[in-house]
Amino acid sequence: xxxxxxxxxxxxxxxxxxxxxxxxxxxxxxxxxxxxxxxxxxxxxxxxxxxxxxxxxxxxxxxxxxxxxxxxxxxxxxxxxxxxxxxxxxxxxxxxxxxxxxxxxxxxxxxxxxxxxxxxxxxxxxxxxxxxxxxxxxxxxxxxxxxxxxxxxxxxxxxxxxxxxxxxxxxxxxxxxxxxxxxxxxxxxxxxxxxxxxxxxxxxxxxxxxxxxxxxxxxxxxxxxxxxxxxxxxxxxxxxxxxxxxxxxxxxxxxxxxxxxxxxxxxxxxxxxxxxxxxxxxxxxxxxxxxxxxxxxxxxxxxxxxxxxxxxxxxxxxxxxxxxxxxxxxxxxxxxxxxxxxxxxx
Amino acid sequence: xxxxxxxxxxxxxxxxxxxxxxxxxxxxxxxxxxxxxxxxxxxxxxxxxxxxxxxxxxxxxxxxxxxxxxxxxxxxxxxxxxxxxxxxxxxxxxxxxxxxxxxxxxxxxxxxxxxxxxxxxxxxxxxxxxxxxxxxxxxxxxxxxxxxxxxxxxxxxxxxxxxxxxxxxxxxxxxxxxxxxxxxxxxxxxxxxxxxxxxxxxxxxxxxxxxxxxxxxxxxxxxxxxxxxxxxxxxxxxxxxxxxxxxxxxxxxxxxxxxxxxxxxxxxxxxxxxxxxxxxxxxxxxxxxxxxxxxxxxxxxxxxxxxxxxxxxxxxxxxxxxxxxxxxxxxxxxxxxxxxxxxxxx
DNA sequence: CAATAAAATCGGACGCTCCGAATTTGGCGT
DNA sequence: ACGCCAAATTCGGAGCGTCCGATTTTATTG
Numbered sequence: 001x002x003x004x005x006x007x008x009x010x011x012x013x014x015x016x017x018x019x020x021x022x023x024x025x026x027x028x029x030x031x032x033x034x035x036x037x038x039x040x041x042x043x044x045x046x047x048x049x050x051x052x053x054x055x056x057x058x059x060x061x062x063x064x065x066x067x068x069x070x071x072x073x074x075x076x077x078x079x080x081x082x083x084x085x086x087x088x089x090x091x092x093x094x095x096x097x098x099x100x101x102x103x104x105x106x107x108x109x110x111x112x113x114x115x116x117x118x119x120x121x122x123x124x125x126x127x128x129x130x131x132x133x134x135x136x137x138x139x140x141x142x143x144x145x146x147x148x149x150x151x152x153x154x155x156x157x158x159x160x161x162x163x164x165x166x167x168x169x170x171x172x173x174x175x176x177x178x179x180x181x182x183x184x185x186x187x188x189x190x191x192x193x194x195x196x197x198x199x200x201x202x203x204x205x206x207x208x209x210x211x212x213x214x215x216x217x218x219x220x221x222x223x224x225x226x227x228x229x230x231x232x233x234x235x236x237x238x239x240x241x242x243x244x245x246x247x248x249x250x251x252x253x254x255x256x257x258x259x260x261x262x263x264x265x266x267x268x269x270x271x272x273x274x275x276x277x278x279x280x281x282x283x284x285x286x287x288x289x290x291x292x293x294x295x296x297x298x299x300x301x302x303x304x305x306x307x308x309x310x311x312x313x314x315x316x317x318x319x320x321x322x323x324x325x326x327x328x329x330x331x332x333x334x335x336x337x338x339x340x341x342x343x344x345x346x
Numbered sequence: 347x348x349x350x351x352x353x354x355x356x357x358x359x360x361x362x363x364x365x366x367x368x369x370x371x372x373x374x375x376x377x378x379x380x381x382x383x384x385x386x387x388x389x390x391x392x393x394x395x396x397x398x399x400x401x402x403x404x405x406x407x408x409x410x411x412x413x414x415x416x417x418x419x420x421x422x423x424x425x426x427x428x429x430x431x432x433x434x435x436x437x438x439x440x441x442x443x444x445x446x447x448x449x450x451x452x453x454x455x456x457x458x459x460x461x462x463x464x465x466x467x468x469x470x471x472x473x474x475x476x477x478x479x480x481x482x483x484x485x486x487x488x489x490x491x492x493x494x495x496x497x498x499x500x501x502x503x504x505x506x507x508x509x510x511x512x513x514x515x516x517x518x519x520x521x522x523x524x525x526x527x528x529x530x531x532x533x534x535x536x537x538x539x540x541x542x543x544x545x546x547x548x549x550x551x552x553x554x555x556x557x558x559x560x561x562x563x564x565x566x567x568x569x570x571x572x573x574x575x576x577x578x579x580x581x582x583x584x585x586x587x588x589x590x591x592x593x594x595x596x597x598x599x600x601x602x603x604x605x606x607x608x609x610x611x612x613x614x615x616x617x618x619x620x621x622x623x624x625x626x627x628x629x630x631x632x633x634x635x636x637x638x639x640x641x642x643x644x645x646x647x648x649x650x651x652x653x654x655x656x657x658x659x660x661x662x663x664x665x666x667x668x669x670x671x672x673x674x675x676x677x678x679x680x681x682x683x684x685x686x687x688x689x690x691x692x
Numbered sequence: 693c694a695a696t697a698a699a700a701t702c703g704g705a706c707g708c709t710c711c712g713a714a715t716t717t718g719g720c721g722t
Numbered sequence: 723a724c725g726c727c728a729a730a731t732t733c734g735g736a737g738c739g740t741c742c743g744a745t746t747t748t749a750t751t752g
Contacts, residue, residue, distance in 0.1 A: 005707060016733045021708065031731060050708095056402040057708040060738045070398050104661075105398025176672060178524055182555045206568075209528045214564030218556035300669050311657045314401055323646050326522060327673045352739060362702045367739060377700060396739090403739040406707055 004045040013041055024049055050316040051135060070106040071134045072097065072309060075125075077113045077142040085284040089298050090140050092284075093161050096302020097138050104310050106136070122150040130155065135318060136309040138302070139165070143207075153320050157312040159305045163208060169324040173305040175296045176328035177208050181215035184279060184294065187333060188253050189223050191342045193277055196220070197251025199232040199242060204257060212281070216255075243268050253277035253339070259287040262338060278338040292336030300329050350391040359387055370395055371662075404660070408451070417480045418447050418454045418655060421471075423488040431630040435644050436486050438630075439507050442648020443484050450656050452482070468496040476501065481664065482655040484648070485511070489553075499666050503658040505651045509554060515670040519651040521642045522674035523554050527561035530625060530640065533679060534599050535569050537688045539623060542566070543597025545578040545588060550603065558627070562601075585610050592616075599623035599685070605633040608684060624684040638682030646675050 006024075010017040015038070023030045023038035024047075030038075052070060059068030074097055076090065098108040111128070114121040129137075135155060139146065141162035148158075149167040163174045188196055198216045205212050213231055220228050232245040237256075242264045246254070252275075254261060259280050262272055270276040283293035304327055312318075352370075356363040361384070369376045369384035370393075376384075420443055422436065444454040457474070460467040475483075481501060485492065487508035494504075495513040509520045534542055544562045551558050559577055566574050578591040583602070588610045592600070598621075600607060605626050608618055616622040629639035650673055658664075 007707075017708080018710090018734075019732055021710095022732090025709090029731070034731080052398075053402050053406070053708070056399050057738075058710080060399065061709040061711090061736085068396065068399065103397065105396055105401065178557065178560065179555065179672075209525065209561075210564035210568060211524065213567075214524065214560035215555075217563040218560030221559075222552075222556060297669075304671060307657075314405065314660075323643075323675060325650060325673050325675050326525075327671050329669060329671050351737085353737085363739080364703075364741085365701055367741095368701090371740090375700070380700080399739065403706090404741080407705085407740040407742090 004042075004047045006047075009038070009042060009045060009047060012045070013038065025054070048316060051133060052313055052316070055133070069102070070136070070310075070313065071132070072101050072106045072108045072136045072138060072306060073129060073134050074098075074108050074110050074138050074140060075113060075148075076110060076140045077144075077146050079143060082143065084286060085282065086141075086143070088284050089296065092298035093140060093302040093305075096299035097161075097306045098302075099299070100303035100306040101310065104306070106306070106310060108138075108306075109134075122148065126151050136313045138305045138309055139170070153318075155318060157309060157318050159308045161301055161305045163326070168320045171308055171321055171325050171327070173301050173308065173327045173329075175301065176330045177211040178215045179328070180294055180331035181212055182219050183330065184255070184333060185216070185219045185223065188277070188279070188339075189226070191277075191340060193253040194225055195227045195229055195250060195252040197229040197232070197246070197249060197254050199237055199245070199254065199256040199261065201237055201257065202233055202235055205233075239264050239267070246270075251276075253279065255279050255281055257281050257285055259285060259289070259291050262289065262291070272338050273340045277340060279336075283334055290336050290338075292339045293334045294331040295334050296331055297329055304329065350388075350393045352393075355384070355388060355391060355393055358391070359384065371400070401660070416452050416482065416659065417478065418443065418452050418482045418484060418652060419475060419480045420444075420454050420456050420484050420486060421459060421494075422456060422486045423459045423490075423492050425489060428489065430632060431628065432487075432489065434630050435642065438644035439486055439648040439651075442645035442650075443507075443652045444648075445645070446649035446652040447656065450652070452652070452656060454484075454652075455480075468494065472497055482659045484651045484655055485516070500664060503655060503664050505654045507647055507651045509672070514666045517654055517667055517671050517673070519647050519654065519673045519675075521647065522676045523557040524561045525674070526640055526677035527558055528565050529676060530601070530679065531562070531565045531569065534623070534625070534685075535572070537623075537686060539599040540571055541573045541575050541596060541598040543575040543578070543592070543595060543600050545583055545591070545600065545602040545607065547583055547603065548579055548581055551579075585613070589614050597622075599625065601625050601627055603627050603631055605631060605635070605637050608635065608637065618684050619686045623686060625682075629680055636682050636684075638685045639680045640677040641680050642677055643675055650675060 006017045006020045010020045013020070015034070019030060019034065020038055020042075023035045024042060026035065055070065056068060074094055094108070094110070101108045111125060113125060130152070135157060137156050137158035139148065139158060139160045145167070146160075146165060147167040148165075153168060158170050160170045160172045161174070163172060165172060185196055196216075198213065200212060213233075216231060220226055229249045229251045232241060234241050237258070242261060246265060246268050254265060254276065255278075257280065259278070262278050265272060265276055265278065272278055278291065280287065280291050280293040283295045308327065352363045352366045356366045359366070361380070365376060365380065366384055366388075369381045370388060372381065420440055440454070440456065447454045457471060459471060475481075476498070481503060483502050483504035485494065485504060485506045485508075491513070492506075492511060493513040494511075499514060504516050506516045506518045507520070509518060511518060531542055542562075544559065546558055559579075562577060566572055575595045575597045578587060580587050583604070588607060592611060592614050600611060600622065601624075603626065605624075608624050611618060611622055611624065618624055624637065626633065626637050626639040629641045630644075654673065
């Protein structure tokens with residue numbers, strides 16, 4: 001049995017397709033009684049209105065050319081204390097969304113949300129999205145656990161551009177921390193490094209369910225000829241933590257989020273890259289000197305998120321997904337002068 | 347002056363609107379010379395293709411008559427020594443693909459490939475797919491690293507229903523081993539288990555870049571009040587490996603792939619679930635008694651793979667992806683009589 | 693040059709919207 | 723009761739880009 005159309009509905013009710021169309025969209029041209037009847041019959045027949053199709057048809061009919069673009073909302077949760085790298089990261093994600101969206105015939109618009117479970121603002125957003133007839137959302141990374149359960153989800157389809165969201169459980173698109181760490185350690189291994197060391201602020205890895213350290217621990221165990229160096233972990237990593245750890249365990253290459261560590265290593269007698277290497281785990285972190293790093297590819301993440309949302313919009317699949325999934329993209333290794341080149345002899 | 351449409355363009359060039367439409371989208375039905383001419387004229391007239399309009403129209407056209415939109419090939423690499431659980435797993439993936447495909451108007455067909463870099467058979471498959479005009483492929487999990495680089499990839503879009511494929515690098519859809527292990531350990535923790543132990547055959551985890559053990563190691567470190575039990579790892583895990591490890595480290599709950607371990611635990615004096623718990627990491631493994639386990643949700647994986655391929659087909663995106671991605675779905679925890687229920691006191 | 697095969701192009705139908713036109717309804721004066 | 727007009731309601735036509743079967747043109751062969 002094929003899906004009902006306006007025409008089949010019209011035939012069943014003995015009305016014209018135009019009346020059905022107008023009735024379903026609540027046009028004042030149609031008698032209230034008829035609207036009720038039509039909507040009832042539509043529901044019974046299982047007719048589902050596709051707002052995207054409607055919008056395209058409308059613009060097509062109205063302005064003979066077709067400059068119509070669908071709209072994707074990029075939702076940002078305002079966090080006053082967000083670091084500069086996080087801001088730059090989100091900007092790059094936004095650009096990825098926007099570029100891919102416009103390739104697919106959509107335009108992106110930014111919306112900002114107050115932090116926390118701020119009911120009022122969420123309600124207002126709900127109203128705005130509704131009146132503007134926007135159904136597709138991309139939620140940008142927020143350092144807290146965002147709670148958007150207050151939105152009317154039956155009207156939207158959304159993707160979170162980070163690892164995990166619980167309220168509500170949406171599809172996520174994110175960098176693949178685990179695989180990227182594995183790749184990086186293998187790369188360092190082929191360059192002859194045998195004592196990789198990792199330092200990490202607990203807050204960072206906690207959000208990631210310890211994916212950085214999990215990968216580090218596992219690979220350390222199974223790459224040949226590696227000497228295990230315990231990871232340095234603390235709430236706030238400072239020179240006072242770092243130098244003793246570095247002196248004690250003597251890593252020959254250090255991985256971490258702060259390029260400041262290069263200076264700390266030097267102050268402990270290391271020469272970079274001559275005797276010791278360094279890799280910054282996030283290329284967007286502020287850096288005083290050029291540095292080997294991982295590029296999280298935020299543009300790719302935004303692009304993939306946009307694709308996902310648009311795909312669902314086209315299929316008119318609204319609401320919270322039955323089974324949320326996580327789409328990941330590996331980081332790109334950026335060469336830098338803090339590492340020695342690959343050795344040929346191993 | 348209103349914006350040009352396909353029809354006005356057609357009139358100017360003395361062609362039909364169909365030819366213009368096909369030409370602008372690069373259909374092989376149109377002569378190359380004509381395509382060039384049409385594109386030139388379109389550019390001169392300022393006609394801009396709107397991908398959203400195109401997508402909506404395409405859906406519209408296709409949705410008529412409920413007729414099938416195409417065939418998805420499910421590619422299986424024949425492996426004579428594949429275990430019964432792997433066979434059952436692939437069957438479940440196939441069902442997931444098939445069901446989701448038919449929901450989206452496609453039907454699935456199975457194809458089998460000889461193992462290894464078997465050029466002949468790959469060429470034959472190439473021919474078959476070509477003559478049958480099949481463009482969408484889902485590659486089923488194979489225990490080796492499949493090499494399909496011999497196919498004419500510019501004609502296909504494909505997804506691998508497993509963690510990783512290198513030749514060529516395709517999008518992958520897979521269970522989320524890392525997250526599932528984290529989830530499982532947290533669940534066990536809330537039930538009061540404090541000495542989780544993991545046994546693992548190396549070959550299994552190696553393919554997964556040690557995701558099972560990576561997650562295990564990391565979570566073990568950061569859940570409160572956990573006593574670390576080193577993982578038991580070997581090529582072939584037997585009772586002779588297991589019992590000494592079990593006696594020595596006294597895990598209070600054991601995770602692993604073989605339900606046979608329940609028997610080994612009993613023979614070492616454990617009472618399941620009274621004193622010790624057990625969770626099977628793969629619910630499809632052969633089991634002698636009911637057992638708590640992780641369901642890999644192969645049906646969901648197949649469904650997601652089908653969605654991905656079909657999405658790309660509808661966008662006419664053929665070839666190897668620019669940036670391959672990995673889509674994961676968490677496992678589902680299956681309750682079983684080998685675990686005690688959650689304690690209230692902690 | 694006739695007979696085929698292959699390549700290239702065309703035409704119809706599709707769902708939905710907008711807007712002017714057509715039809716029905718209701719109010720009111722006579 | 724009836725005619726008239728305006729308001730309320732419904733209808734029909736035209737138009738968009740795509741898909742696919744049908745048709746026309748071109749190339750190939752005996």
